[in-house]
Amino acid sequence: MSNLNKVPCTIITGFLGAGKTTLVRHLLGNAGGRRLAVIVNEFGDVGVDGTLLKGCGDESCPDENIVELANGCLCCTVADDFAPTLDVLLARQPAVEHILIETSGLALPKPLVQAFNWPAIKGRVTVDAVVAVVDGAALADGQVAGDLAALESQRAADPALDHDNPLEEVFGDQIACADLVVLTKDDLLDAAGQARARAAVERALPRGVGIIPAVEGRVSPDLLLGLGLATEQDIENRRTHHDAEEDHDHDDFDSVVVPMPPVADAAALTARIEALARDHGILRVKGHVAVIGKPMRLAVQAVGGRVNQYYDRLWDKFEERQGKLVAIGLHGFDRAAVAALLAG
Incomplete structure (x- = not known):
């Protein structure tokens, strides 16, 4: 079957906190008449990214076209989760014209792209393109994500540790x-920082690939959608760290989901999140909270000590104003202490 008869899918991959959900929100709000669907692969016990996308009020992608897969990294559960989800989305009426797939921060995109060659899938969908979202501010500081300077120093000082940082391998595979x-x-970088970030990406690229600078996910959909690349037909030529492995695990990471009561002071919440990165090595915090006296929901996105907060939508009239934050860090962090600090 020609690719023209297949529903195109854009796979959006990237490390924790790089800005994937922000980019997807922008694409949903600027769909240009396309009927979109979104598959969100959440890392952690309960989905959060999906709630940041739902309720945005865009007719191009109603809430029922946003599907969360929270049973694990999609690259590891593709057979159990991905194919059935496609069945559901492709049966929607009116018909879906383009599917966005936001992978978890730890996902290896290659197994997912390879799944598009499975007999039950390849006749119906194609990979329009794989888009890697990378954190320019972190790269300018010489890191793949967040504030990992302390971890890197510990690794370099201990010759008994494995010197192949798994975070860097994930970044390289993406x-x-x-x-x-x-x-x-x-926007967080001066000209020198922008040059360092771009150079870091170029060093990691195995071939000529376009690099698009972005602020708050504002990239024209014309640059990202409708490319028609059929990446699944070329995926075996894209060599990664994990090509020799049958599968991989995520034992290096752990997460805790924290129900959040309404907060009185958003600035105090920011200070607590900054303390998580400083005192507990937390890499990522994301989710939403209710702020006392405010009619809108406060979305929270933090990478290391950098915290971004914004009011994303009004609370529904009959919606319980219950917040929820997910904290992600290296395996072994004190989950109880992190939850207590986060909840205040």
Whole structure:
């Protein structure tokens, strides 16, 4: 079957906190008449990214077209989760015209792209492109994500540790499969920082790939959608760290989901999140909270000690104003202490 008869899918991959959900929100709000669907692969016990996308009020992608897969990294559960989800979305009426797949921060995109060659799938969908979203501010500081300077110093000082940082391997695998790279947080960098970030991406790229700088996910859909690359037909030529492995695990990471009561002071919440990165090595915090006296929901996105908060939508009239934050860190962090600090 010609690719023209298949529903195109854009795989959006990227490390924790790079800005994938922000980019997807922008695409939903600027769909240009396309009928979209979104598959969100959440890391953790309860989905959060999906709630940041639902309720945005865009007719191009109603809430029922946003599906959360929270049973684990999609690259590991593709057979159990991905194929059945496609069945559901492709049966929607009116018909879905383009599917966005937001992978978890730890996902290796290659197994997912390879699944598009499965007999039960390949006749119906195609990979329009793989878009890697990378944190320009972190790259400018010489890191793949967040504030990992303390971890890197510990690793370098201990010759008994494995010197192949798993975070860097994940980053390398995502870049290796990319058709386009979106370099986020460009506004946080001066010209020298922008040059360092771009150079870091170029060093990781195995071939010529376009690099698009972005602020708050504002990239024209014309640059990212409708590319028609059929990446699944070329995926075996994209070499990654894990090509020799049958599968991989995520034992290096752990997460805790924290129900959040309404907060009186958003600035105090920011200070607590900054303390998580400083005192407990937390890499990522994301979710939403209710702020006392405010009619809108406060979305929270934090990478290391950098915290971004914004009011994303009004609370529904009959919706319980119950917040929820997910904290993600290296395996072994004190989950109870992190939850207590986060909840205040």
